[in-house]
Amino acid sequence: MAWFLLFLHLFLFHFPSFSSSSSSFNFSCHHNDSSALLQFKSSFIIGFSQCVPLLKTATWKNGTDCCSWNGVTCDTVSGHVIDLNLGCEGLTGTFNPNSTLFHLVHLQTLNLSYNDFFDSHFHYKFCGFQSLTHLDLSDSNLEGEIPTQISHLSKLQSLHLSENYDLIWKETTLKRLLQNATDLRELFLDSTDMSSIRPNSIALLLNQSLSLVTLNLHYTRLSGKLKRSLICLASIQELDMSYNDELQGQLPELSCSTSLRIIDLSGCAFEGEIPMYFSNLTHLTSLTLSNNNLNGSIPSSLLTLPRLTFLHLYSNQLSGRIPNASLPNLQHLIHLDLSKNLFSGQIPSSLFNLNQLYTLDCSKNKLEGPIPNKTTGFQELNDLRLNDNLLNGTIPSSLLSLPSLVHLVLSNNRLTRHITAISSYSLKKLDLSGNKLQGNIPKSIFNLANLTLLDLSSNNLSDVIDFQHFSKLQYLKTLSLSHNSQLSLTFEPNVNYNFSYLSKLDLSSINLTEFPISGKVPLLDSLDLSNNKLNGKVPDWLPETMNSLTFLNLSQNIFNLLAGDLSESICNLSSLQLLNLAHNHLTDIIPQCLANSSFLQVLDLQMNRFYGTLPSNFSEYCELQTLNLHGNKLEGHFPKSLSLCTKLEFLNLGSNNIEDNFPDWLQTLQYLKVLVLQDNKLHGIIANLKIKHPFPSLIIFDISGNNFSGPLPKAYFKKFEAMKNVTQLEYMTNDVYVQDPLRPAFGVITRYYDSMIVATKGNKRTLVKIPNIFVIIDLSRNKFEGDIPNDFGELHALIGLNLSHNKLIGPIPKSMGNLTNLEWLDLSSNVLTDVIPAELSNLGFLEVLDLSNNHLVGEIPQGPQFNTFTNDSYEGNLGLCGFPFEEKFRFGWKPVAIGYGCGFVIGIGIGYYMFLIEKSRWLVMIFGGQPKRRVTRRTRVRRAHGSTMNQNQMVQMS
Numbered sequence: 001m002a003w004f005l006l007f008l009h010l011f012l013f014h015f016p017s018f019s020s021s022s023s024s025f026n027f028s029c030h031h032n033d034s035s036a037l038l039q040f041k042s043s044f045i046i047g048f049s050q051c052v053p054l055l056k057t058a059t060w061k062n063g064t065d066c067c068s069w070n071g072v073t074c075d076t077v078s079g080h081v082i083d084l085n086l087g088c089e090g091l092t093g094t095f096n097p098n099s100t101l102f103h104l105v106h107l108q109t110l111n112l113s114y115n116d117f118f119d120s121h122f123h124y125k126f127c128g129f130q131s132l133t134h135l136d137l138s139d140s141n142l143e144g145e146i147p148t149q150i151s152h153l154s155k156l157q158s159l160h161l162s163e164n165y166d167l168i169w170k171e172t173t174l175k176r177l178l179q180n181a182t183d184l185r186e187l188f189l190d191s192t193d194m195s196s197i198r199p200n201s202i203a204l205l206l207n208q209s210l211s212l213v214t215l216n217l218h219y220t221r222l223s224g225k226l227k228r229s230l231i232c233l234a235s236i237q238e239l240d241m242s243y244n245d246e247l248q249g250q251l252p253e254l255s256c257s258t259s260l261r262i263i264d265l266s267g268c269a270f271e272g273e274i275p276m277y278f279s280n281l282t283h284l285t286s287l288t289l290s291n292n293n294l295n296g297s298i299p300s301s302l303l304t305l306p307r308l309t310f311l312h313l314y315s316n317q318l319s320g321r322i323p324n325a326s327l328p329n330l331q332h333l334i335h336l337d338l339s340k341n342l343f344s345g346q347i348p349s350s351l352f353n354l355n356q357l358y359t360l361d362c363s364k365n366k367l368e369g370p371i372p373n374k375t376t377g378f379q380e381l382n383d384l385r386l387n388d389n390l391l392n393g394t395i396p397s398s399l400l401s402l403p404s405l406v407h408l409v410l411s412n413n414r415l416t417r418h419i420t421a422i423s424s425y426s427l428k429k430l431d432l433s434g435n436k437l438q439g440n441i442p443k444s445i446f447n448l449a450n451l452t453l454l455d456l457s458s459n460n461l462s463d464v465i466d467f468q469h470f471s472k473l474q475y476l477k478t479l480s481l482s483h484n485s486q487l488s489l490t491f492e493p494n495v496n497y498n499f500s501y502l503s504k505l506d507l508s509s510i511n512l513t514e515f516p517i518s519g520k521v522p523l524l525d526s527l528d529l530s531n532n533k534l535n536g537k538v539p540d541w542l543p544e545t546m547n548s549l550t551f552l553n554l555s556q557n558i559f560n561l562l563a564g565d566l567s568e569s570i571c572n573l574s575s576l577q578l579l580n581l582a583h584n585h586l587t588d589i590i591p592q593c594l595a596n597s598s599f600l601q602v603l604d605l606q607m608n609r610f611y612g613t614l615p616s617n618f619s620e621y622c623e624l625q626t627l628n629l630h631g632n633k634l635e636g637h638f639p640k641s642l643s644l645c646t647k648l649e650f651l652n653l654g655s656n657n658i659e660d661n662f663p664d665w666l667q668t669l670q671y672l673k674v675l676v677l678q679d680n681k682l683h684g685i686i687a688n689l690k691i692k693h694p695f696p697s698l699i700i701f702d703i704s705g706n707n708f709s710g711p712l713p714k715a716y717f718k719k720f721e722a723m724k725n726v727t728q729l730e731y732m733t734n735d736v737y738v739q740d741p742l743r744p745a746f747g748v749i750t751r752y753y754d755s756m757i758v759a760t761k762g763n764k765r766t767l768v769k770i771p772n773i774f775v776i777i778d779l780s781r782n783k784f785e786g787d788i789p790n791d792f793g794e795l796h797a798l799i800g801l802n803l804s805h806n807k808l809i810g811p812i813p814k815s816m817g818n819l820t821n822l823e824w825l826d827l828s829s830n831v832l833t834d835v836i837p838a839e840l841s842n843l844g845f846l847e848v849l850d851l852s853n854n855h856l857v858g859e860i861p862q863g864p865q866f867n868t869f870t871n872d873s874y875e876g877n878l879g880l881c882g883f884p885f886e887e888k889f890r891f892g893w894k895p896v897a898i899g900y901g902c903g904f905v906i907g908i909g910i911g912y913y914m915f916l917i918e919k920s921r922w923l924v925m926i927f928g929g930q931p932k933r934r935v936t937r938r939t940r941v942r943r944a945h946g947s948t949m950n951q952n953q954m955v956q957m958s
């Protein structure tokens with residue numbers, strides 16, 4: 001496609017004169033011109049041309065008439081060469097200032113585009129062609145500043161300098177050119193460097209040029225804030241200023257450019273509303289404002305433009321309702337993309353009456369209500385995407401019978417009830433996943449012979465369906481029926497399924513009790529059978545026929561054995577990128593081959609009964625990003641070769657029987673985010689730093705429940721760089737790319753979310769997704785001694801810190817008051833002394849505090865969060881007294897506390913008794929459930945930072 005466009009560009013638009021080739025004229029060319037051309041040719045290597053099979057210069061022979069040479073046109077009267085077209089000729093070499101090209105002073109058109117003049121400057125001698133009307137030097141690898149003399153080319157009608165990334169404009173140079181070249185109609189400067197031009201000069205500069213018809217400033221690195229600027233170009237028809245991503249401010253005012261047909265202002269940082277003047281541009285056929293920060297609603301008059309065929313507004317913050325499409329005005333609309341905005345309300349039914357529409361994309365908005373159920377238009381509709389909205393109601397049957405529909409994506413809405421019969425026989429991609437669809441899978445689906453993707457996952461479908469039906473869909477590449485708890489598949493024994501192209505099969509969470517496929521097995525790339533009731537052995541066919549498998553998820557079943565010799569069968573899956581056998585009952589050793597795979601990115605075997613030692617022969621080709629062996633019976637030492645896995649992000653070896661010292665050699669792993677070694681038999685003092693930046697990416701550090709001794713490894717805490725700053729919310733994932741066998745360039749990405757079992761706030765939970773703001777340190781249940789270092793105070797992103805059940809002494813450092821994101825803090829069961837620092841009352845998100853069983857003394861500090869902690873937080877500290885609510889009482893707490901003696905447990909007992917009669921609010925807060933206020937506040941603040949951690953979504957009780 002690109003080369004086709006290039007071809008058009010070269011031969012149709014620029015030089016219409018070339019269509020009447022020079023060779024038909026009988027003028028002999030000037031001797032000087034002839035030798036200049038030959039010398040010019042010989043100053044380059046003529047390499048491979050990507051666009052033409054026959055090189056023009058092949059016809060250039062000494063002794064023949066140069067006017068008959070291809071690419072050369074002579075003046076019919078004088079015989080001088082006036083046009084030279086060597087576009088895409090494969091010329092390679094440096095353009096010297098002494099080039100004989102500059103002898104051709106009569107040139108009117110010069111095209112040297114798509115050649116490679118590396119290390120060459122745009123020499124001022126180009127500006128000596130005084131008669132030049134057309135100059136094309138696009139994509140020719142020229143560099144340096146554009147010479148000021150370019151303004152001498154006053155007859156220019158067309159100037160193309162596109163895609164010379166290091167060609168630099170100065171403001172005055174451009175200004176002079178535009179002032180002098182009063183006939184300039186076409187100006188293509190895309191992908192040149194205009195970064196030195198001030199944003200508010202742009203309008204002033206351009207407005208010099210009244211003749212401009214086409215202006216392309218795509219990716220010219222224009223930056224800065226446009227003040228409301230009026231670009232007034234009376235003749236302009238096509239304007240492209242797209243992808244200047246640092247260009248801010250309001251959209252430029254183009255209201256006097258009434259001839260505009262094509263506008264592309266996408267990919268900048270424009271903000272504010274879509275101005276009304278667009279509605280006055282009645283010639284507009286194509287408007288692209290996507291990928292900006294535009295807000296406000298769509299002016300309804302925009303949808304009355306009579307010639308509009310192409311409207312792209314995706315990836316902005318546009319809101320409000322989608323206006324009614326005004327018929328019959330919008331009869332020509334072909335592409336409408338409003339995706340990734342904040343549009344709300346219902347989809348106007350008038351859109352569904354547009355007859356020429358080919359694509360309609362309203363995905364990723366907040367559209368609600370039912371999908372219009374009357375469709376009078378859409379006869380040409382090819383692509384309909386309404387996914388990721390809040391749409392409810394049924395899927396209208398009129399949609400499912402559109403004759404031209406190829407892609408229908410309605411995933412992640414709230415659509416309900418049955419799927420009616422489908423008769424859109426052109427459908428290739430049908431994605432209805434993530435809704436609340438019920439009932440049967442309509443049998444008509446099996447007549448959609450062109451389907452390549454069928455995704456019905458995450459619905460409430462209930463059906464008993466013979467799996468053989470699906471093999472009627474012989475082009476099927478992706479089939480997903482996962483997460484339909486009432487769907488059940490039946491399988492007939494020894495059927496040869498006719499899935500020639502199936503590469504991705506997702507049948508997770510549908511109560512499978514037997515393997516879906518027997519007999520002849522398709523060559524799958526990705527297989528997800530997780531969370532079913534599959535038991536016994538993994539059948540023999542799996543490894544033998546699936547050596548192309550890249551993604552295998554059999555987790556959360558009841559498998560206890562892998563067939564045959566496990567190491568042999570798994571080792572045959574040599575291209576495996578993800579192997580997830582977590583949460584089964586597998587009892588085996590871990591095959592060594594998994595360590596020396598140069599493909600495996602994710603190995604998740606957590607919660608099984610694997611025994612023996614860890615694989616030991618990791619190699620320098622290790623691609624592992626996730627290694628999760630938590631909850632097995634592994635013993636022995638850590639393999640040092642693991643430090644060769646430099647891409648490792650997630651390492652969880654917790655809850656095993658590993659006996660070793662702390663693996664300090666892991667500190668070199670630059671990307672390691674999660675290190676969990678909890679509940680093993682690790683021991684010794686944690687050694688000093690070996691390198692300057694140890695563990696720079698670590699956000700979860702859990703070595704609890706071991707026998708580590710000596711001081712806390714404070715040199716590490718100082719260096720945990722990733723724990724110092726709160727970042728935007730993201731989840732830890734691995735994307736495994738599964739190739740499409742039909743079109744190698746188009747694969748599907750299968751996403752794996754790292755998961756782990758964590759102890760937070762005193763409960764064990766399974767984190768099904770790990771957000772990067774989940775920053776914790778857990779050193780509890782060891783034999784650490786000495787004091788708590790001040791350095792914790794710099795780890796501002798920490799949300800959980802557990803140092804409990806050690807032998808720590810000394811005071812709680814005041815610097816802990818800096819940990820303003822902390823949600824739980826457990827320092828219990830140590831030998832901490834002194835008072836609780838008042839700074840801890842700064843911890844506005846603190847939800848769980850445990851300081852019990854220490855030797856703390858003095859008064860408990862006051863503060864909104866401290867008011868919510870119960871007695872349990874402080875018990876076993878006989879020296880503590882005071883109670884943090886004195887201002888709430890008619891008489892101060894202090895005298896009461898002192899009056900009734902020091903000792904918190906006693907104090908609160910008496911306090912409770914005393915104030916029960918008062919029905920004081922704080923007592924209700926302490927004894928009458930969780931106060932709401934605190935939770936609300938946390939949520940609001942986190943939202944403001946764009947990183948709300950929705951605990952319900954990410955945490956499931958295990």
Ligand SMILES: *[C@@H]1O[C@H](CO)[C@@H](O)[C@H](O)[C@H]1NC(C)=O
Binds near residue numbers: 035038039062063
């Ligand atoms: C062309 O041929 C003439 C006569 O043979 C010769 O003198 C001249 O140098 C040649 N020119 C080039 C550029 O090869």
Ligand SMILES: *[C@@H]1O[C@H](CO)[C@@H](O)[C@H](O)[C@H]1NC(C)=O
Binds near residue numbers: 096098099
């Ligand atoms: C042009 O200049 C280059 C280097 O600057 C030199 O190598 C080359 O021989 C010169 N060519 C002519 C035709 O003078």
Ligand SMILES: *[C@@H]1O[C@H](CO)[C@@H](O)[C@H](O)[C@H]1NC(C)=O
Binds near residue numbers: 130154
């Ligand atoms: C404008 O073009 C004319 C004719 O080529 C030239 O003489 C003059 O110097 C140019 N002016 C500027 C400012 O470059």
Ligand SMILES: *[C@@H]1O[C@H](CO)[C@@H](O)[C@H](O)[C@H]1NC(C)=O
Binds near residue numbers: 255276277278280
């Ligand atoms: C649209 O054009 C009309 C008539 O020329 C003019 O009065 C009006 O101000 C224009 N509106 C905008 C927003 O430019």
